[in-house]
């Protein structure tokens with residue numbers, strides 16, 4: 287009888303449960319979407335009960351569909367949308383407020399006020415590796431404590447728990463017995479000292495958050511408790527936990543310093559392994575925990591782009607130039623060879639390395655022969671140029687990627703991947719298995735369960751499906767990228 291590792295992938299729009307064989311192959315998948323709530327401008331919330339039910343249902347569904355005995359599931363890994371913030375009652379397990387999603391900007395003005403204290407901004411960067419921003423958990427927790435009636439008092443008395451989604455799921459899966467997170471998720475709270483690997487009391491004071499609310503921080507491969515037997519029919523150990531981007535880095539087996547992965551989904555995240563010491567960015571990239579194994583922390587540099595696949599969605603739903611995302615490839619192939627159009631997708635501002643929230647998008651360089659094909663091609667190219675921005679920022683910080691492994695929904699597009707290699711001037715490797723996020727926590731769980739004995743063993747499982755080799759000369763590359771930089775400078779507001 288074959289054994290499996292169950293990976294729970296709790297994302298921003300859906301929850302998925304995937305059964306991986308011990309050879310790292312995704313064998314069975316169940317998925318369920320859940321609702322998004324936008325109660326006010328720039329607010330984004332999720333219903334914690336809906337998230338929990340979607341996770342439980344997909345776990346049960348995938349086991350049923352696979353027609354396996356529950357005893358064949360030997361370990362569970364959890365990966366999750368990062369930074370999304372929950373506070374719940376330790377006695378009842380009920381959240382005191384909906385989950386405040388990472389995209390939520392309700393604490394922008396609070397952050398602006400805090401940012402006037404430049405010493406605090408530096409302290410946050412030096413301690414947590416992050417920029418002072420509403421994105422992270424700290425000001426979200428503070429908002430819940432200050433705005434939901436009776437909550438601060440309960441928190442002070444020690445009866446409330448905080449957690450990111452991983453922690454909430456662990457709590458629910460273990461029927462409230464375990465209040466844990468892993469170091470990757472902790473590193474996104476803006477409350478965690480990534481050097482000492484502990485919660486930072488100065489930041490807890492600054493944001494007025496009682497330490498009794500915080501989960502214990504474990505390694506990414508560790509004992510996170512066993513599921514209550516009534517839930518899935520057996521007590522299964524939860525042994526791997528990582529935030530989604532770090533999990534993808536792990537699933538891509540980027541274990542050596544200099545190895546990088548970029549995920550091209552709705553947004554885009556480039557994460558580069560910087561080894562055992564954290565590298566402080568001078569280019570507004572984030573320093574974060576890549577993973578922590580047996581008490582040893584590996585660090586990463588991270589840059590994110592807000593609009594990657596979302597630009598293609600806009601070409602489809604907003605401009606209606608394409609009927610589905612895949613069509614973007616055939617149209618781009620037909621675009622004029624001397625296409626001069628640049629689409630700067632700053633629909634919600636620009637992410638790393640610009641962090642310009644007020645910039646707005648533009649299409650530049652239109653000529654009389656510009657048609658749909660050229661605009662679609664420019665949309666795809668914008669994803670590549672933004673990746674180049676991140677690559678350059680990392681290089682300025684002294685971190686040079688030795689290779690680039692890619693994953694996410696967009697990487698099916700060969701034209702896009704080809705242009706990415708051209709503009710980066712680096713080889714781009716697309717793996718056989720692109721379910722890298724879930725695979726990453728299946729690997730972490732498998733390491734803890736003793737299925738795998740070393741990182742080398744995991745590296746040996748990674749297989750390249752296609753390598754895209756750059757075709758541009760340096761001159762062509764520099765010319766094209768120079769035009770992109772000019773286009774970006776036209777829309778900057780800062």
Ligand code: ADP
Nearest residue numbers: 551552595596598599611612694695696698699
């Ligand atoms: P997420 O996990 O963020 O929901 P996915 O990794 O599932 O995203 O990728 C979906 C995104 O990829 C969508 O925004 C879609 O527009 C884009 N996409 C999917 N297929 C293609 C394609 N062939 N070419 C370009 N973009 C694509």
